[in-house]
Amino acid sequence: MFKRNIYTELERWKTKKHRKPLILRGARQVGKTTLIKMFSETYSQSIILNLENNKDRTFFEKTDDIKEIVESIFVNYNIDSGKEPILLFIDEIQESPEAIRMLRYFLEKYPEIHVIAAGSLLEFALSEVKSFPVGRVEYLYLHPLNFIEFIGAIQHTQALKQIEQIPVNKFAHDTLLELYNNYVITGGMPEVVKVYAENKSMLNLSDIYESLWSSYQDDAEKYASNDTEKKTIKHIMDVAHLSIDKRIKFHNFGNSNYRSREVGEAMRSLDAAQIIQLIYPATVTEPPIQANFKKSPRLQFLDTGLLNYSLGIQAEMIGMNDLSNSYKGAIIPHIVTQELIALNNKNKQKPHFWVREKMQASSEVDLIINCKNLIIPVKIKSGSTGSLRSLHEFINRSEHKYVIRIYAGEFKIEEQETPARKKYTLMNMPYYLSSKIYEYAEYFIDNF
Numbered sequence: 317m318f319k320r321n322i323y324t325e326l327e328r329w330k331t332k333k334h335r336k337p338l339i340l341r342g343a344r345q346v347g348k349t350t351l352i353k354m355f356s357e358t359y360s361q362s363i364i365l366n367l368e369n370n371k372d373r374t375f376f377e378k379t380d381d382i383k384e385i386v387e388s389i390f391v392n393y394n395i396d397s398g399k400e401p402i403l404l405f406i407d408e409i410q411e412s413p414e415a416i417r418m419l420r421y422f423l424e425k426y427p428e429i430h431v432i433a434a435g436s437l438l439e440f441a442l443s444e445v446k447s448f449p450v451g452r453v454e455y456l457y458l459h460p461l462n463f464i465e466f467i468g469a470i471q472h473t474q475a476l477k478q479i480e481q482i483p484v485n486k487f488a489h490d491t492l493l494e495l496y497n498n499y500v501i502t503g504g505m506p507e508v509v510k511v512y513a514e515n516k517s518m519l520n521l522s523d524i525y526e527s528l529w530s531s532y533q534d535d536a537e538k539y540a541s542n543d544t545e546k547k548t549i550k551h552i553m554d555v556a557h558l559s560i561d562k563r564i565k566f567h568n569f570g571n572s573n574y575r576s577r578e579v580g581e582a583m584r585s586l587d588a589a590q591i592i593q594l595i596y597p598a599t600v601t602e603p604p605i606q607a608n609f610k611k612s613p614r615l616q617f618l619d620t621g622l623l624n625y626s627l628g629i630q631a632e633m634i635g636m637n638d639l640s641n642s643y644k645g646a647i648i649p650h651i652v653t654q655e656l657i658a659l660n661n662k663n664k665q666k667p668h669f670w671v672r673e674k675m676q677a678s679s680e681v682d683l684i685i686n687c688k689n690l691i692i693p694v695k696i697k698s699g700s701t702g703s704l705r706s707l708h709e710f711i712n713r714s715e716h717k718y719v720i721r722i723y724a725g726e727f728k729i730e731e732q733e734t735p736a737r738k739k740y741t742l743m744n745m746p747y748y749l750s751s752k753i754y755e756y757a758e759y760f761i762d763n764f
Contacts, residue, residue: 317354318469318513320347322661325456326355330401330430337419337431340407342458343590343618344436344535345508345528351458352405352432359430362403363393367411367435373651376414386429400428405515409433410441417445420452437538439588460504460619462751467495470513475665479748482759489726489746496748500642500651501633503621504658518634525625532591532618539585543670548574548582556592557626561646563612591618595653597671597680601714603689605668614669620651638724639747640698648747649682649696652722655750656683670710679709687757690716696751698723708734717741718761722750729764 329338340348356362365372375385389404390397396736404422409415415433422431433453435441442448467475475495478488502512508524533553540546566579574582586592593616596607617623624630624647633642640648656667668680670693678722683694693710704721711719717740721734727746733739743760745753 317351318465319354320351320421320458321462321465322351322456322458323355325661326351326432327358329454329456330358335427335430335452336452337422337433338517339419339438339453339455340432340434340458341438341455342434344531345505345507346458346460346618348434348436348458349407350506352407352434355432355699356403356405359401359403361395362405363389363395364405364407365389366407367407367415370662371413373415376412376418380414380418382418382425382476383700385418386426389535391606401430402428403430403432406431406433408435410435410438410445413441413445416441417447419676420447424523435591437653446615455663457661457664459661460654461506462504462655462658463496463748464751465500466502466504466509469509470516479752483727483757484746484749486726493724493746496746497633497636499641500620500639500647500747501620501624501630505619507623508621510732514602518630522625525622529622529626535589538666539589540582541585545576545582545585548578549586552579552582552592554634555618557623560615560617560623560627560650561613561644565612592616593618593657593666595666596661598668598669598684599671599712601670601691603686603691605684605686607666607668608671611671611673616650616653616657616666620647620654623647623650638698640696640724648722652696652747652750653683656685659754672709672713679706681706681710685753685757686753688761690718690761692716692718692720694720696722698725708736711740712736712738718757718764720744720745720753720757720760722747722753726745729760 329335342348366450367373375389377384395402405417422429464479472495475492478485479492502508502518505528510523511521511524536549537546540549551570551572568578569579583594587594594613595616596609597611598605599608627643629643633639653667667683670684672679681693682696684691685694693707695704695707707719711734719740719742721742721744723744724747725744728744730742732742741764745756749756
């Protein structure tokens with residue numbers, strides 16, 4: 317068991333004066349149950365229910381009297397209600413609409429009971445609950461491990477110390493880049509990281525990837541509302557990895573005969589389950605950042621390790637010093653986007669990339685971030701700065717001078733200008749600093 321960054325949010329929730337029941341959301345196998353079991357050790361008394369278990373589910377099905385439900389649970393688990401606080405963890409809560417509906421009454425009647433609920437496919441379960449306790453629960457989102465969590469899991473304490481330095485020390489570059497390459501190849505699924513941390517080897521991981529992806533495919537029936545959607549989802553999951561290097565169209569996706577509407581509905585179901593997400597572009601250069609849903613999106617898999625396994629490229633990635641060319645240049649932008657998603661544990665807001673489309677030539681910037689009320693373009697690219705044509709297109713239209721490039725080289729800040737003679741300041745960040753991008757952006761703006 318290794319500590320996750322979201323753990324501090326749980327500690328903050330525990331000490332809140334007006335604490336609401338907490339729903340922990342996230343895809344299957346990202347470590348929700350393990351996290352809360354670890355957190356439960358901070359309580360003198362805790363109860364862990366799993367609603368896939370008929371006995372535990374019965375507590376909420378026999379009655380809708382919250383007092384009777386609580387007393388029944390306490391008696392069954394031999395809990396002394398005189399000792400406070402008590403953690404009640406309701407796992408796999410999607411199996412019981414009644415349990416979801418009853419969460420509101422814990423807030424009203426039993427504030428001394430700290431309630432955490434978790435489950436997968438909650439997007440679908442919550443939409444079916446009548447009288448859902450809107451405003452009476454709060455949420456946290458758990459994702460696959462980011463790089464900082466990864467090096468913590470493999471107990472590389474010196475790397476952890478170095479990555480907290482702003483700016484990072486140059487002498488740590490080679491070590492951090494090698495560790496990041498290992499992270500890019502393996503990904504951040506907890507079971508994979510656990511085995512890798514034990515063996516410090518990428519051997520014997522394929523069975524875990526296969527099991528994880530098969531479990532997501534088996535869940536397709538739960539995502540689908542009808543047979544057509546079920547078949548469409550299966551097709552998407554079979555071929556989506558082949559489109560990771562480009563923006564997609566729904567119509568005839570993956571050389572199929574499926575129509576735009578069918579693919580769109582299936583994609584949105586997979587997005588809700590967080591298995592394959594749709595990342596839409598923005599077209600603005602000034603805040604606020606707004607997705608343009610009329611533009612073609614990119615696909616984002618739950619985890620880059622699973623993506624690498626699906627593409628069959630992990631073996632060829634081992635030993636490469638710069639992974640920027642892996643699978644048509646798509647893997648590093650994918651893992652960086654994954655890390656940005658993992659930074660947000662309060663809501664489902666996604667990162668955006670930037671496009672400007674015109675007949676003569678189109679421009680596309682890998683990511684844009686909002687820092688200090690500025691939209692900062694982020695290009696993920698090795699090689700010379702003179703080849704950053706799309707980035708220059710954004711710079712020429714922006715009112716500020718700050719630009720970030722994420723690449724395999726060392727950290728440095730330099731003055732540049734576009735072919736149109738507009739001067740800008742470029743912060744070159746190594747890949748391994750991706751999960752620190754907002755901290756570095758603030759440092760950049762405050763000091764340059």
